[in-house]
Amino acid sequence: MSAEKNVHVAAFAFPFGSHPTPLLHLVQRLAAAASPAVRFSYFNTAGSNRKLFPAANLLPGHDNIKAYDVEDGVPEGHVFSGNPLEPIGLFIGATPQNFKKRLEEVVEETGSKATCLLTDAFLWFAAEMAEEIGIPWVAFWTAGPTPISLHLNTDVILAKLGQNDDKQNQDQTLDFIPGMSAVHVADLPQEILHLDTPFSRLLYSMSLALPRAAAVVLNSFDGIVDAAVENDLKSKLRKILNVGPSPHPPLNEEERGGGDCLSWLSNHPAAAVAYISFGTMLTPPPPELSALAEVLEEKKIPYLWSFRDNSKRHLLEGFFERTSSVGKVVEWAPQVEVLAHSSVGVFVTHCGWNSVVESITGGMPMICRPFFGDQMINRRLVEDVWRIGVGVEGGSFSASGLAKAFDVVMFGEKGKEIRGNIGKLRECANIAIEENGTSTQNFKSLVGLVTSYDQD
Template identity: 65%
Template sequence: MSITKNAHVAAFAFPFGSHPTTLLHLVKQLAAASPQVQFSYFNTKSSNQKVSSKVDSTHAHESNIKIYDVDDGVPQGHVFSGNPIELIEFFVKATPGNFRKRLEEVETEMGMKATCLLTDAFLWFSVEMAEEKGIPWLAYWAAGPSSISLHLYIDVLRAKLGSDSGRIQNLDQTLDFIPGMSEIRASDLPTEILQLNGLFSRMLYNMSNTINRASVVLLNSFDGIDFIVENDLKSKLKMLLNIGPFPLPNAMTVTEDHSGCLSWLSHQAAASVAYISFGTIFTPPPPELVALAEAMEEKQVPYLWSFRDNSKRQLLQGFFERTSRIGKVVEWAPQSQVLSHPSVGVFVTHCGWNSTLDSIMGGVPMICMPFFADQMINRRLMENVWQIGVGVKGVFAKSGLVEVLDLVLWKDEGKKMRENIGRMKERAYTAVAENGSSTENFKSLTSIITSSKFN
């Protein structure tokens, strides 16, 4: 195979949630595997500052990676309202000009044109930039195969379900008209799929209509997680590569456990602890937090709670004090390692895709509290398809939480969930082992970014 001289991969991040962190993990892995290639990672300044503190140090000193800031679009002196969508829409307004301008500056500084664009799939305009330059666009999808499949069927969904307002007539209707979606219901769909009432929704709609032009679509997933959906995707995309799950739990060294989570877990009984974390964007509303705390206290379940929202911490201060003998609250936890610890018996989660993968890799069943985006879809997969988790029935109240804690931790249904997720864990580790499907797909990816036939 012919190797391109002066290969330069430009990576564009979507700077919200877990998106920029997982993309940088991928860039670092590629940089370590392809030392002859130069990598430029573009993200907003505030997001770069957050990401640098989260990404593992395994490949932190790769000399062939440089990180650059792009304009976030926020006006000088703007007072933030607290609504995350506000920042997203400022950023969307700034695209694609912010990326185009910064890339041109970097190309001049380096004396090297980009030979490949590796970008978050949300940044749909990357395909136009890549086509202008005559280089491949590699689109990284930060969620699972089911959610990207639904985006490919966006016009079908609108025609079947709805109205211009995005209102769904029958929320219980299943999506059995889409391959592999017979258990997904209309009520599980993100509002962005059915509505075009904002810049972010339009960005996703544009992505839905351009993703099939990507040279390669990359998923942080593994072959076999859903054969029907994967095969349908492969029939619609030029190339689909599952390259996950990543990063693996052992990618983060124990010395980064600044809060002492792992040492605390080592003093707990096997499969007894509830690990609680709701991601980086939203925290449940106060009534739900109180209901969860009351259920934990009634059942006297040992807990490790990663609680980031200081504005709501006082709400549960009495609970934390009363249960300090059996619980630990921290602002941050090394999640993948926590979920791989034998003391953890259940994960109370918002059902984000990265958290779902972390739980699979740890073999820990889940109690599902989804908020938005693909989280409702993931909840349905966990509960109805994979049978590795359970949602709270009806109103989110103490009684429902007590019921699901009983079910997962102590009843036969929970034992069955642990068996099911144990089998998924085995498949996931097989995929990333030597000669595994994700390992081989990653090798194909490194060949693509260095091969002259793509450049």
């Protein structure tokens, strides 16, 4: 029996927000690059797995990937309060026992012991679990290099700023951390400043555990951040592997139905359409939705709006009807293809990391409305460091602020400068994924790392 038949990569997902999908995409990419004999097991909660796997926890075309359900920590008959952090807290309470128990069951069922743990970086307990089994732990960080550097510097930040609600220091920059002179205290995720919730303690535990990982993998590329940030990460982590921009898996049959978006876009002039999407989890509050609709209608801007929240759709029904001749609203759009389309002139976004990277690779300027987590940091980079987009005045949508943002990006001289800047970053990304590019070489190293098997 070849060593490859004994290789079993166990992938652990963090089942909230956009986290499970990028990890599954990475697993798909690795499974395609590895020998068909290499087994990939994807561990996730049942509810999350149902959204990712069409049937029977299998993926068509990927015979060496199988999903397994882990307990989500929700007691039988539990009624949720509506607090979005509640299910996360219950899940955290169930870890790491839920993953450990299910992995042991799968090993017994299949007779194939795990030879590598590939996990969402949030699941810090994988460091100890991998050490107990005697296998490598590879952590996948779903955001960018700047936020992970800030998490790794949590103790430095707290020593300097303290854990308090002092609003006076919000404009203070973090110039005491390498490469962070442009980042303000106001940009920091609250979980770094306040270690008083299960989620914030999870992130702090992650910051302490990541230096033990055999490698930390990012959907990023060399040169996207200041060299000081990269050097700080290299000094703290055993190995950091930028493997992006990651290719998007081929669209499935249901997703290809979104292709009419592309034919619709083709009927518009160059750089004329505003593409609007706030990701899978977010919808701005009603007053901000109204402000955005007002400006689009007043300026007669053609728009393609990926609008998923049916509970708020009624708020804009009149607007959608009045503007149906110039606008298109869909529940899902093939974002990578949309952002690369010549008819799109701006991306109105929440500034999630995947959206930012896809915007860069599509060469698309951004209007940013961040909400939480790393999104404020990404907005700072987009507007003040890379200068490839703008935020909105006051941090939330208003008619006057949005009108100025559209004027700058779509109709003003600064828009040309923004496009020039994003073109330079796009070129960096393209170089990274060339045959001998750094991301290509890093991915080859990753394949070798997760599929190596010490038979002793």
